[in-house]
Amino acid sequence: MYLAINRCNDIAFYITAIDSDVHILGLDSDVIVECFANNAHKLNRDMLFIPRKIVTVDEKRLEKCFEFDKSILMGCIPMNISVARRLAKIQRLSTIIITPNSLKFVDENQVNFMYQSSNRNKYIEVHLQPFLKMFLISSSIHSIEKSFYLLGNIVERALKLDVGIIMSTASDNDKKLCSLTHVDIILFYLGFSKRERRLITEVYPIELLITWLNYK
Amino acid sequence: MSIYIAFISLAISLASIVIVIILYRDIYQAVNNLIDELGIALIARKKYRRIKRYILAKVVCKDDVDIRKLSEDVERNVNSLLGRILKMNCSLTIISFRPDLNRAIFRVVGDGMCSKYCLLALSLQHFISESCIIIPLKTSGLLSRLRRFTGYRK
Numbered sequence: 001m002y003l004a005i006n007r008c009n010d011i012a013f014y015i016t017a018i019d020s021d022v023h024i025l026g027l028d029s030d031v032i033v034e035c036f037a038n039n040a041h042k043l044n045r046d047m048l049f050i051p052r053k054i055v056t057v058d059e060k061r062l063e064k065c066f067e068f069d070k071s072i073l074m075g076c077i078p079m080n081i082s083v084a085r086r087l088a089k090i091q092r093l094s095t096i097i098i099t100p101n102s103l104k105f106v107d108e109n110q111v112n113f114m115y116q117s118s119n120r121n122k123y124i125e126v127h128l129q130p131f132l133k134m135f136l137i138s139s140s141i142h143s144i145e146k147s148f149y150l151l152g153n154i155v156e157r158a159l160k161l162d163v164g165i166i167m168s169t170a171s172d173n174d175k176k177l178c179s180l181t182h183v184d185i186i187l188f189y190l191g192f193s194k195r196e197r198r199l200i201t202e203v204y205p206i207e208l209l210i211t212w213l214n215y216k
Numbered sequence: 217m218s219i220y221i222a223f224i225s226l227a228i229s230l231a232s233i234v235i236v237i238i239l240y241r242d243i244y245q246a247v248n249n250l251i252d253e254l255g256i257a258l259i260a261r262k263k264y265r266r267i268k269r270y271i272l273a274k275v276v277c278k279d280d281v282d283i284r285k286l287s288e289d290v291e292r293n294v295n296s297l298l299g300r301i302l303k304m305n306c307s308l309t310i311i312s313f314r315p316d317l318n319r320a321i322f323r324v325v326g327d328g329m330c331s332k333y334c335l336l337a338l339s340l341q342h343f344i345s346e347s348c349i350i351i352p353l354k355t356s357g358l359l360s361r362l363r364r365f366t367g368y369r370k
Contacts, residue, residue: 013278136344173346178339181353182339182340185339189332
């Protein structure tokens with residue numbers, strides 16, 4: 001679960017109130033410095049900080065995805081089919097992000113392409129919040145039904161070919177958060193079995209974490 | 217001689233099974249049409265199965281909230297998400313709330329897909345009006361089983 005929370009009290013509240021096991025919080029670097037630099041023991045939990053950077057890339061700005069330090073787990077949103085294909089080929093560990101805008105570039109063919117490429121350092125990351133916001137804002141550009149149909153197809157294809165896929169619920173509003181159970185229910189609604197949902201919500205995130213820890 | 221009779225009877229019974237499988241849909245439709253024509257459809261089969269399910273959920277609120285306000289908020293948000301047509305066959309009501317445990321039990325009444333829709337609507341309802349976050353924990357057909365779960369009962 002990735003949450004965008006910007007107050008230390010809120011972090012403690014959501015960690016204790018929403019879920020009880022493992023949490024993945026998406027926090028701004030300023031919040032981490034403020035809350036965890038001096039009093040990390042306050043929450044009485046083991047913590048692992050994964051530096052992340054998420055960038056939108058097109059053909060002209062492809063280097064942007066790789067100009068940062070290797071310890072940063074990059075997330076790249078391709079805005080072009082050729083960029084999406086090139087991202088799948090590059091050896092460096094990163095995630096290829098699916099949003100309603102990048103859905104037409106990261107499709108089932110992209111999953112096939114990732115399956116055929118030799119390296120296992122690429123993961124598909126689905127940003128759920130923009131999809132869920134479509135329920136509230138009726139947009140003529142994106143159809144809700146079509147977007148969820150395409151998303152379901154991509155997830156199904158990725159699971160079939162054993163290409164790593166993870167769900168992220170990063171939000172810019174601390175009132176509109178999704179817990180792991182909510183993600184599980186959305187996947188259940190899309191028609192995925194218990195085993196498939198476990199793969200998406202538990203197995204692949206852990207695999208990504210282990211890959212990142214071993215990556216140098 | 218008797219072995220020939222056995223083979224013939226086996227062949228006839230296999231043929232009859234195959235014919236029944238092939239004509240099953242036609243026979244089913246013909247029987248339904250007959251029931252309709254005789255005007256006993258209301259007795260013979262129901263229009264849709266009305267299923268009752270209970271959902272135990274965790275309620276995460278930043279401020280104190282009473283059952284009346286929670287019920288109104290949730291009902292309004294779920295109605296807005298499901299829409300009026302879907303609500304014709306699907307109803308969701310809060311039947312119990314324990315503020316000390318942050319647990320609530322919802323009753324879902326409707327057709328087979330209703331509980332699936334309601335689970336999704338409950339999960340997304342805080343997106344509508346930024347009210348309490350509801351996290352469904354367990355679904356069951358028996359209220360007593362849910363009350364036993366995680367010590368809901370006092």
